[in-house]
Structures are given as structure tokens and as C-alpha cells.
Amino acid sequence: xxxxxxxxxxxSIQEGENATMNCSYKTxxxxxxxxxxxxxRGLVHLILIRSNEREKHSGRLRVTLDTSKKSSxxxxxxxxxxxxxxxxxxxDAPPGAGSYQLTFGKGxxxxxxx
Amino acid sequence: xxxxxxxPSHQVTQMGQEVILRCVPISNHLYFYWYRQxxxxxxxFLVSFYNNEISEKSEIFDDQFSVxxxxxxxxxxxxxxxxxxxxxxYFCASSGTGGFFGNTIYFGEGSWLTVV
Numbered sequence: 001x002x003x004x005x006x007x008x009x010x011x012s013i014q015e016g017e018n019a020t021m022n023c024s025y026k027t028x029x030x031x032x033x034x035x036x037x038x039x040x041r042g043l044v045h046l047i048l049i050r051s052n053e054r055e056k057h058s059g060r061l062r063v064t065l066d067t068s069k070k071s072s073x074x075x076x077x078x079x080x081x082x083x084x085x086x087x088x089x090x091x092d093a094p095p096g097a098g099s100y101q102l103t104f105g106k107g108x109x110x111x112x113x114x
Numbered sequence: 115x116x117x118x119x120x121x122p123s124h125q126v127t128q129m130g131q132e133v134i135l136r137c138v139p140i141s142n143h144l145y146f147y148w149y150r151q152x153x154x155x156x157x158x159f160l161v162s163f164y165n166n167e168i169s170e171k172s173e174i175f176d177d178q179f180s181v182x183x184x185x186x187x188x189x190x191x192x193x194x195x196x197x198x199x200x201x202x203x204y205f206c207a208s209s210g211t212g213g214f215f216g217n218t219i220y221f222g223e224g225s226w227l228t229v230v
Binding site for chain 2: 045
């Protein structure tokens with residue numbers, strides 16, 4: 001099965017530093033999405049990158065996708081204490097697979113220290 | 115910004131009882147989903163629903179589970195006879211399209227179910 005697996009599992013940085021989280025998956029995908037989850041709360045959609053895209057930006061977020069390595073990275077620049085959360089990548093199946101479910105990784109727990 | 119809303123936010127129920135979790139998806143969306151997250155574990159897919167029928171379900175979604183769209187706005191998940199292992203956060207989600215055309219899926223805040 002295709003799975004997003006993030007690393008590191010936990011990351012602690014100082015406010016103002018950049019945070020990089022990585023995600024690897026096993027099989028072909030259509031899209032890869034990144035979500036944020038504050039403790040005990042819902043999943044907030046951050047960014048979607050399609051399999052034919054290599055890089056995408058949204059504010060302080062930068063996502064890259066390398067389909068040859070089956071990996072993606074999420075970079076948060078100039079981190080803030082409010083960025084403290086768990087970050088998940090989620091993949092879906094390629095076109096024609098007949099499946100639209102997302103497969104989530106275990107997430108990276110980011111702590112930004114003020 | 116439109117959002118997916120879920121009720122209740124937290125429910126405690128006795129083992130064997132029936133539970134209904136309710137969701138109002140984003141109004142112009144066509145695809146609806148339920149996912150769950152057991153404490154400390156991954157978010158897992160349960161079921162997707164399109165055009166008033168289940169389009170896909172996982173192994174978790176056994177005969178104890180059912181979904182319904184009783185009217186034009188609500189989407190419900192029913193667990194017929196709850197077990198201890200059903201304790202989890204249940205997320206409703208919706209998307210405007212499925213699959214290829216940039217399937218951004220928006221999630222609600224979740225319903226935290228505790229079975230005792």
C-alpha cells in the first residue's frame with residue numbers, strides 16, 4: 001500500500017529558524033497533501049502538490065516533490081510559536097486506480113520554542 | 115472560509131450502545147468522507163460517499179458502521195454497537211471533486227468518541 005512516512009518524528013527549533021519535514025511513500029501517487037494538526041484538533045489543509053509538479057509555495061510554506069525518489073519535503077520558514085503542531089503528509093492513488101482515499105503518515109511533531 | 119462542521123465534539127458512550135456522529139460538509143462539495151484517528155496513531159480512511167452511495171470503504175468499515183446523507187446538508191456516521199476499540203477521533207471531510215482534478219480534502223474539527 002502507498003504510505004506517507006514522515007521524518008523526523010519530532011523536531012524542536014527556536015522561533016525564527018526554518019523547519020524541514022520529509023515524507024516518503026511507496027507507490028505512484030496522483031497528489032500529495034500536507035496537513036497540520038494542533039493537539040486534539042482537526043486537520044488543517046496546508047498545501048496540495050500534484051504528481052506533475054516539483055515545487056509549490058504558500059506564504060511561509062514551501063513544498064517539494066520528487067516522484068523519482070517518492071519523497072516530499074515541507075519547509076516552514078521563519079517559524080513562529082504558533083507553528084507548533086503535528087504535520088502530516090497524505091497521498092492518494094494514481095488516476096485509474098479507482099481509489100480516492102488518502103493514506104496518512106504518522107506525522108512530525110514540531111515544537112517551536114519562543 | 116467555508117468549513118466542515120462536526121457534532122458532537124466529544125461523546126462518551128457505553129460499550130454496545132449506538133452512536134451517530136454528524137457532519138455538515140462544505141455546501142458545494144460532492145464527495146464526503148469519514149476518517150478516524152486512534153490516539154497516538156495514524157489517521158485512517160473509513161469510507162467515501164458520492165452520489166448518495168458508498169464509493170469506497172476500508173476494512174475497518176465493517177457491518178457495524180453505516181453512513182447516510184439524510185438531507186441535502188448532513189452526512190452521518192453510525193456505529194451500531196460500539197466496542198472499546200472504537201474509541202477514537204472521527205473526522206468528517208469533503209471535497210469538491212474526486213481524484214485527478216486536485217483532490218483537496220477539507221477536514222472538520224473531529225468528534226472525539228470514548229467508549230467505556
